[in-house]
Amino acid sequence: MRESVYNALSSVKTLIEESQLVTAGESLSNLSSQKNLTEYERAQILNLSGYLAIQQADYPRAIRHYASLLVLEDVPEGLILSTQRNLAQLHYQTGEWQKALAALGKMPADSVSKDTQLVMLNAHSHYQLERYRQAAAVLEALDSHESSEQALNLLRASYQQLKDHKRAIDVLEILAERFPDTDYLKALASLYGLEGNYRYQLALLETLYTDKRLESRSEWQALISLHLHQSQPGKAALRLQEAMELGVLPESEKNLFRLAQAWIQARETDQAIRALEQLSSRTSDGESELMAGRLLLQYDQWQGAVPWLKKASDKAESENPEISLLLGIAELRSGQHPQARRSLLRAAQNPDTEARARQWLSYLDQLSTQASVAVLHD
Numbered sequence: 001m002r003e004s005v006y007n008a009l010s011s012v013k014t015l016i017e018e019s020q021l022v023t024a025g026e027s028l029s030n031l032s033s034q035k036n037l038t039e040y041e042r043a044q045i046l047n048l049s050g051y052l053a054i055q056q057a058d059y060p061r062a063i064r065h066y067a068s069l070l071v072l073e074d075v076p077e078g079l080i081l082s083t084q085r086n087l088a089q090l091h092y093q094t095g096e097w098q099k100a101l102a103a104l105g106k107m108p109a110d111s112v113s114k115d116t117q118l119v120m121l122n123a124h125s126h127y128q129l130e131r132y133r134q135a136a137a138v139l140e141a142l143d144s145h146e147s148s149e150q151a152l153n154l155l156r157a158s159y160q161q162l163k164d165h166k167r168a169i170d171v172l173e174i175l176a177e178r179f180p181d182t183d184y185l186k187a188l189a190s191l192y193g194l195e196g197n198y199r200y201q202l203a204l205l206e207t208l209y210t211d212k213r214l215e216s217r218s219e220w221q222a223l224i225s226l227h228l229h230q231s232q233p234g235k236a237a238l239r240l241q242e243a244m245e246l247g248v249l250p251e252s253e254k255n256l257f258r259l260a261q262a263w264i265q266a267r268e269t270d271q272a273i274r275a276l277e278q279l280s281s282r283t284s285d286g287e288s289e290l291m292a293g294r295l296l297l298q299y300d301q302w303q304g305a306v307p308w309l310k311k312a313s314d315k316a317e318s319e320n321p322e323i324s325l326l327l328g329i330a331e332l333r334s335g336q337h338p339q340a341r342r343s344l345l346r347a348a349q350n351p352d353t354e355a356r357a358r359q360w361l362s363y364l365d366q367l368s369t370q371a372s373v374a375v376l377h378d
Contacts, residue, residue: 005031005041012048021056028052039074046072047079050086063090081111088121097125113141116148123154132161144171149179156187165195182213193222202226209239220248224258233265253282260291269299286315286323293326302333321350325357332364340364 008031015024032045046069053062066083069075088103104112104122112118119138126135136158139151147155152175159168169191176184185204192201205223208214214223220243227236240259243249256279263272272295279288289312296305309327316323328343341364347357 002038002041005034005037005044009044009048012052016048016052016055021052024052025056039072040076043069043072043075043079047083050083054086054090059090059094063087063094066090081107085115085118088118092121092125095128097128100125101129116151120148120151120154123151123158127154127158127161130161132158136162144174145178149175152178160191165191169195182208185213186219189222193226198226198229202230217248228262228265233262234268237262237266237268237271251278253279256282257288260288264291264295269295269301280311284315285317286312286320289315290323290326293323293330297326297330300333302330305330306334306336319346319350321347321353321357325353325360328357329360332360332367337364337368 008027012024012027012031015021015027028045028049032042032049037045046065050062050065050069053059053065066087069083070080070087084103084107088100088107091097091100091103100121104118104125107118112122119142123135123138126132126138136155139147139155139158142151144152144155152171156168156171156175159165159171169188172184172188172191175181176188185208189201189204189208192198192204202223205214205219205226208219209223214220220239224236224240224243227233227239237259240249240255240262244251244255244259249255256275260272260275260279263269263275273292276288276292276295280292289308293305293309293312296302296308306327309323309330313320313323313327324343325347328340328347331337331340331343341361344357344361344364347353348361
């Protein structure tokens with residue numbers, strides 16, 4: 001390279017470093033218009049022109065300069081390689097994924113595989129083109145225990161796009177171990193769920209709960225559902241109650257109903273009744289009262305069941321023979337015989353409950369007869 005050209009290029013570099021980009025551009029334009037420039041000098045001018053365009057965020061112009069450089073002859077191999085690298089990066093930045101891959105394809109394979117940035121660019125370009133298998137193949141060539149967090153995340157995302165949850169889990173386990181992060185544990189728990197590994201999913205969510213790292217409504221709901229799925233209704237009820245107290249989940253009719261059901265499954269009658277009391281104050285269909293009445297009957301708490309079943313009957317939009325039957329049984333068992341007879345007679349008027357009501361009425365008649373005989377003997 002002639003000294004005059006070298007000095008001119010050095011001056012341009014100084015202008016760029018001093019952020020005098022317009023002046024630098026004018027100097028390069030004057031320099032490139034000179035006659036009798038050698039191919040090597042033109043290559044260096046184009047290389048610096050491309051760099052200037054990048055500083056000005058004019059990526060299409062930078063691409064044109066670098067492309068022009070590559071068609072010249074007698075260009076040093078090192079300059080060709082750096083130019084191909086620049087072109088790959090510029091095409092990627094402008095969203096030209098296929099062209100980025102084409103630029104990489106013109107480079108020696110070992111130059112790409114040994115350059116972490118180019119490996120990521122290669123994988124990202126395939127991913128953007130929805131070539132998830134190719135993206136994964138590029139990243140699989142790396143040592144997963146030495147790969148960057150970014151590379152592992154892209155590999156995990158590629159596996160998830162391929163619905164290969166088992167491999168995604170493997171990568172997430174490495175991420176969670178090497179880069180302890182709540183989000184990785186949550187993502188891992190989610191994938192365990194997709195794979196049907198609910199025991200592991202529950203273990204992770206319980207860890208997050210213990211560490212007070214459960215945040216979203218969906219995470220709390222997943223924990224509660226998993227406790228129910230793993231036959232742990234008591235824990236499910238406790239977590240649901242806590243979530244409502246914290247305001248994470250609303251104290252809605254649906255959640256109060258779930259709470260009552262969980263307590264019932266856990267055989268915690270008193271807790272279930274408290275939940276049903278809350279639900280009763282919010283509903284008007286009588287279903288919560290009927291549920292409470294049934295629950296108390298199940299545990300032979302006849303007297304306690306009576307007021308619940310009466311409320312259920314009052315709230316019901318129409319005559320409910322099932323409620324009348326249950327109320328009659330509860331009243332009979334608690335010694336309220338006249339009231340029991342009225343309730344059972346109502347139930348006997350409906351074909352769905354007639355046979356059962358008649359049986360209880362017969363039993364009530366027997367008790368009445370026995371009582372009369374006892375009075376006569378006295």
